[in-house]
Amino acid sequence: MSRQIVLDTETTGLSAETGDRIxxxxxxxxxNRKLTGRNLHIYFNPERDSHEDxxxxxxxxxxxxxxxPKFPELVxxxxxxxxxxxxxxxxAPFDIGFLNKELQMCGHKPLKAHIEGVIDTLVMAxxxxxxxxxxxxxxxxxxEVDNSGRTLHGALLDAELLADVYINMTRGQEALLIADDEAPKQQQGVRVAAFDLSSLQLQVIRASDDEIAAHEDVLNQIDxxxxxxxxxxVSPVGEKAVS
Incomplete structure (x- = not known):
């Protein structure tokens, strides 16, 4: 099972290191690239005011x-x-920086100790x-992802939009994936139907004299x-090839 979490935060400002909070x-x-509806959405009391910007x-x-609630209450x-x-x-560095700062203040290990990895869709884009x-x-x-409802930034709305954007940007990968519930274990993977081509007769259509002459004329003009x-x-040793 491939489990991914599309994540976004809103903060009081731009710098976790100078005291801004989530x-x-x-x-x-x-x-398996499908929305489950099992989302997480939390507002926090940052114990400070947001910057005007x-x-x-x-x-x-x-x-x-x-x-x-304060972040430590729900960590x-x-x-x-x-x-x-x-x-x-x-x-990703922006959100991860803030999450790591919040975890540090709670006495927890950095985010990378708890997750499988991170995909930065900005780098991908x-x-x-x-x-x-x-x-x-x-x-x-x-x-062509509908963002008409995004008049202001919001963490859950932005995560939902980003999920659609990510699925669209990586749509070609779907052909390589077969979900666990879509095929028996012994049949999982990419399956290619086998065809016997030994009796197949291919028709060869040769160029006419006029077509060969026209082609040679084009080559002469390019030359x-x-x-x-x-x-x-030109021959491999740099001499003019013999026609």
Whole structure:
């Protein structure tokens, strides 16, 4: 079973090292590349106010967060949910940096000790679409993922959108995967039907004299324009080939 968690956070600012904290965690579970509906969504009381710039991005007020649980109160639940999964994150160093800081403050090991690995969809998008904008909104537009409800950033909504984006970016992999419940154990893997080709008669259609002459004329024109340097007119030792 391949279990992946698409993860996103919202924070009070941009720097965990200078005291910014996580205020929202959104996780979407994929098993064998299919949404399971077993998601995790939590708001946290960060015990500090959000920066004005961050507030304009996520719109989560300080007042709204005052009665929410603190991260240490739910850390065990979070780690149990993430345990052994492969995480899918857009711009992974940002979210992982914040999660590691929160875990450190709770006396826990870094995130890598609890998970299978991390896929950074920003890195993946830059490889697939070099030179283009690869924000989540840009990828939604490019891959025709409906993001019309995204007026502000939200961890769960962004994780749901990213799950669709990831599935679209890796759709070619589906042909290589057979889920455990789709075939008996002895039949799992890629199956190729066998055909007996020994009796197959292939029809050979040869070029006519006119077609051969026309082809030779094209080759001569290319050879002339290259100054006699076309490789098919030159022998392996660099001498003009004999026609």
């Amino acid at each position: 205020i929202e965690l959104g996780c979407v579970e994929l098993v 961050a507030l304009r991005v996520h719109g989560i007020s300080n007042e709204f967060l005052k009665d929410k 065990d639940e979070i780690l149990e949910y993430l345990q052994g999964a492969e995480l899918i994150i857009h711009n 830059k490889e697939l679409f070099p030179g283009k904008r690869n924000s989540l909104d840009a990828l939604c537009d490019r891959l 002339k324009s290259s100054g006699g340097k076309t490789i098919w007119r």
